[in-house]
Amino acid sequence: MSPTLSYYLGLFTLVIFIRFFRVRRDKPNKTDRKIWDYFLIAQEIVYTSAGIFILMLEKEKIWVGLIVIIYVILVFASSAMDGLNQDSEYKLISLFNPIIVVLVVVGAILCFQVYMPNLEQKEVIKEQSTFDSLYQYKVALPFYDNTLKKHVGQERLGKRMLMYFTEINTNRAINPVDSAKKEFYESSVSNPIITDVKGVDEKIVINEDKIVIYQNIIITPKKK
Numbered sequence: 320m321s322p323t324l325s326y327y328l329g330l331f332t333l334v335i336f337i338r339f340f341r342v343r344r345d346k347p348n349k350t351d352r353k354i355w356d357y358f359l360i361a362q363e364i365v366y367t368s369a370g371i372f373i374l375m376l377e378k379e380k381i382w383v384g385l386i387v388i389i390y391v392i393l394v395f396a397s398s399a400m401d402g403l404n405q406d407s408e409y410k411l412i413s414l415f416n417p418i419i420v421v422l423v424v425v426g427a428i429l430c431f432q433v434y435m436p437n438l439e440q441k442e443v444i445k446e447q448s449t450f451d452s453l454y455q456y457k458v459a460l461p462f463y464d465n466t467l468k469k470h471v472g473q474e475r476l477g478k479r480m481l482m483y484f485t486e487i488n489t490n491r492a493i494n495p496v497d498s499a500k501k502e503f504y505e506s507s508v509s510n511p512i513i514t515d516v517k518g519v520d521e522k523i524v525i526n527e528d529k530i531v532i533y534q535n536i537i538i539t540p541k542k543k
Contacts, residue, residue, distance in 0.1 A: 324431035327371060331424060335365045361397040361419035365390075368423050371430055378438055392418060439456065456487040456495035459531040460503055463524045466513035480526060483508050495532055 338360045346356070372390045376383055400416050460483040470475050483503050487495050503509050503525075511522040 321431045321435070323374075326425065326523065327368065327427050327431075328424075329363060330367050331427075334360055334367055359400075359416050361400055361416040364395045364420050364423050365397045368427060371427055373432075375430065378435070393423065446527070452490060454489050454492055455535040456489075456493075456498075456537075457484070457533040458487065458495050459484050459500035460499055461526045461529040462503075464512050464522065465524065466522050470513045480529070495534070496530060511524040 342356045367389070372386055375386050396415070397419055400419070461480040462483060464481055483499075483506075485499050485502050487493070487498050487502075509523050
């Protein structure tokens with residue numbers, strides 16, 4: 320749930336609590352209270368939701384007219400309910416007030432859970448479509464040449480490793496290690512230094528734990 324939606328749901332809940340205490344204050348006798356008295360809050364809910372409509376007006380320029388019309392209808396409808404005589408028109412008021420409240424609350428949830436995320440995603444895609452991205456990777460692959468151990472001796476060679484370094488440029492995000500390994504094994508560097516050594520099963524072994532990757536992303540405006 321988005322923080323803005325939580326904020327407005329909190330405001331709606333506060334309006335309901337205020338109405339609850341007002342009903343108990345104005346009608347101290349329990350027999351005078353009706354269940355729908357607590358839901359006659361359409362006008363307050365509509366006024367509270369004004370900020371949601373303002374956010375929509377800022378985000379969606381195409382539907383400005385429709386958004387304004389919907390809000391004006393809600394204001395007039397809730398005001399009309401508030402202006403009716405509660406004794407003679409109680410059934411009409413108790414019917415339409417909850418409907419307006421439900422419409423506003425459901426609309427707020429749909430706005431912040433569905434509409435706003437989709438709109439933000441479209442804005443990101445639109446922004447990304449106006450730029451070219453160049454992914455630059457620099458990969459260092461440390462490896463052991465076991466033919467050297469056999470030829471020189473483990474004690475003299477110690478933990479020395481050889482290094483293969485490569486740069487990879489691409490227009491999309493990739494796994495640079497896989498690309499670097501493929502390039503390494505296709506190059507002459509992956510050939511053992513001592514070729515006539517026998518009894519060595521794995522002549523070239525990459526040290527996976529010591530691989531170093533540097534990534535840089537260059538973003539430039541697309542050429543028209």
